[in-house]
Amino acid sequence: MTNSNDMPLAAKPIERAAHRRLDEAWLEEAFARKDVLVLLMRNGEPFVHPGRDSGLVWMGPEAARLSPGSPRLFLGEDKAGTPVFALDLPERFALEGSLIEGAGEFLDFRAAAGSIPDMDGNCASTARSIFMWHQSHRFCSKCGSESAMVEAGWKRQCPSCGAEHFPRTDPVAIMLAVKDGKALIGRQKMWPPGFYSCLAGFCEPGETIEQAAAREIFEEAGVVADAAGAEYVACQPWPFPSSLMVGLILEAEGFDISIDEKEIEVARWVTQEEMVRILNHSHEEIFGPPPMAIAHHIMKVWSEKDH
Amino acid sequence: MTNSNDMPLAAKPIERAAHRRLDEAWLEEAFARKDVLVLLMRNGEPFVHPGRDSGLVWMGPEAARLSPGSPRLFLGEDKAGTPVFALDLPERFALEGSLIEGAGEFLDFRAAAGSIPDMDGNCASTARSIFMWHQSHRFCSKCGSESAMVEAGWKRQCPSCGAEHFPRTDPVAIMLAVKDGKALIGRQKMWPPGFYSCLAGFCEPGETIEQAAAREIFEEAGVVADAAGAEYVACQPWPFPSSLMVGLILEAEGFDISIDEKEIEVARWVTQEEMVRILNHSHEEIFGPPPMAIAHHIMKVWSEKDH
Structure with missing residues (x-):
């Protein structure tokens, strides 16, 4: 049997630390930590170093200034206990004139993924699935109201009928x-x-x-x-x-x-x-x-x- | 390795005949056939013979008169080519005074499923999943409009934004x-x-x-x-x-x-x-x-x- 753990996009996953997802004070503090790791995505495209074969650009706490209202997904903690997040930038976010101008480019996921190292590939893959899900599930399928992202990106809740919605797989x-x-x-x-x-x-x-x-x-x-x-x-x-x-x-x-x-x-x-x-x-x-x-x-x- | 094909609720599946799902004229005719097999469900509960251990009540074309506007799901064709459907009765549907009064009872799925024969159990299981999905997905998750059941129960389509929605697994x-x-x-x-x-x-x-x-x-x-x-x-x-x-x-x-x-x-x-x-x-x-x-x-x- 082939080992699923070795499959590209699945290999070297970080600890998801799901118990942190409900702890908003901890999440806020973690995102502000000097050593925080933040990957950037725009419309499902990861932000990678310029030129191919060079992998994800990991940001630090300065990512908070990029697009303050953008959805933040808590991905987990790496082996050293460092918190790892993904930030979903708006589709209209312009690189030019931004904090990250020149630092990299948003690249089609398939084109980028082949050259992203294992752990980063799993983080980016998870982030892409979750962010695409939020994009296509803004509204409650039970009552039609606009629902809200909760639990650090891992759930949506309907303020009108109370229904909970979980990401699809x-x-x-x-x-x-x-x-x-x-x-x-x-x-x-x-x-x-x-x-x-x-x-x-x-x-x-x-x-x-x-x-x-x-x-x-x-x-x-x-x-x-x-x-x-x-x-x-x-x-x-x-x-x-x-x-x-x-x-x-x-x-x-x-x-x-x-x-x-x-x-x-x-x-x-x-x-x-x-x-x-x-x-x-x-x-x-x-x-x-x-x-x-x-x-x-x-x-x-x-x-x-x-x- | 255990054989998934032998698992309860999976064993002896009928041919799903997915190519029929788009053929509305064929579906209409099939539901009217003398030999059609129709299982009944109400709020996820299958209609079974009275008393336990006796299995599904299969209806014929007269099922069309039970609740004319109710969603019909095309489940497929059995080995003899007989079309098999499921009918989702409204939650308020009353047995008393209906065509099927005395013919059976709506029973909790877990209680009923253990005594439903293989093929029937797979049909009922499929029908329950699909009908529960329609109940919790009446509205388009992309734009919030009310969507419509299409393709004989296997899809919902949004008339407003055009999004297609498929049953979850x-x-x-x-x-x-x-x-x-x-x-x-x-x-x-x-x-x-x-x-x-x-x-x-x-x-x-x-x-x-x-x-x-x-x-x-x-x-x-x-x-x-x-x-x-x-x-x-x-x-x-x-x-x-x-x-x-x-x-x-x-x-x-x-x-x-x-x-x-x-x-x-x-x-x-x-x-x-x-x-x-x-x-x-x-x-x-x-x-x-x-x-x-x-x-x-x-x-x-x-x-x-x-x-």
Whole structure:
């Protein structure tokens, strides 16, 4: 089994210290500490050092002056007990003329994440999911009133009907159907030419992750696979905006493919030898997902199996 | 590995036939078919035959006359291609004087579910999750307008801002921390005296299921466990209201317990021999969760392991 703890965006998490979330006096003091670590985000984009491959810019207490009313998320405490926060800057926040002009740039999360070190990547991933959730959940789904962020970003509360709302985490099955030394991969029309990956889809209420995997393989590619024998590989948080990718390998009953063109453009069976070349970029037609994505690891686990 | 496909409330699922959800003409016709199968629910309670242990009452097309404006959920097609629906009756719907007076009773889901056969249990579980979601998500979380149920119950759409909303599925880690032939179980104050079960807690954005399990064990019982070595057991949909319980077994580092009294009342280590007696009701002090719950199966898997 692959170790979920090693998955990119999940590795080296800080202690979430959830008991601090209700302690507003402590939070206020912590954000003012000289050693506080504050990451900046604007519309889901992390603030990173200029130029690629250089990681997050961590601010200190001066972050409080950047945009005083902006939502603050308490992420936890690092190994030394240092408090770690994220600050969500307004979409209209201008770098020019600000305190942080020249210190870095707001970069698309996918572009940035590959080069952010482990702990920082997990913090940024968590912050992105939570901030995107606040953006799309400003109003109470029960009564329609505007709700308020509470508990250091980890809850919203409706002042009108009192309903409590917690951040979503959407489980997604992501999987390889395999048979006789071959694995099924596919591509969506919007993906770059030659890019193939695992099939995937959201788990619905009332089904297991294994059943969701088998259902999606059948819906997308017309291949019948065995939910009962599914092998769990690992899982990975995926902040686009709030998925939890759960990786599986399932035995298929046959090779016949029948595509649902609304879902994917094409699917095909590849051998283990091809899979190795897909992952090391020596396949003549196909390239696969980067190591940042769990799909890469599922494909790798299977490519290294004895058959 | 336990087979998630065999878990109560997950076993023998019908074909969801998701492509039908958009075909309103087909759905209308299907609901009017002589052989249609319609289950009834009122405020999350399934309509079951009178007296316990007798399962769901399945209605035919006459269900349309019960409460014409009530939400209809398309659950899928059974093996014979028969369409299966669920009808959500208003909370104020009175059995007395209705078409179904005397045919059964609305029963608390937990009380009813243990005696509902597999396929029916999965249908009822799915219906409960979806209907509870509609009840708590009448309004658009993005703009506050009243949204509408579309796609045969599987989506809500906002007529004002156009946002689409999908049913929630909340992943929950449910686990045993184990060490040297002992396992950690606990109880909440509100549970019946003597009842103990696995510890459990919601997965948060940015963490893996394994990390959520280790975090909860530490938060609730003060026990440090190893997320990296967690063993996946199985998962189970749990419609209270929309959980996906993911079962794990983790190695603990030590036996010392320090309870968070807000979360649980007590936790204790039990031997494998005790666990067997807890599950077969011969333990002098403790009884455990029923076979309907995944906790039972996690405890059973561990009690049968070689050590």
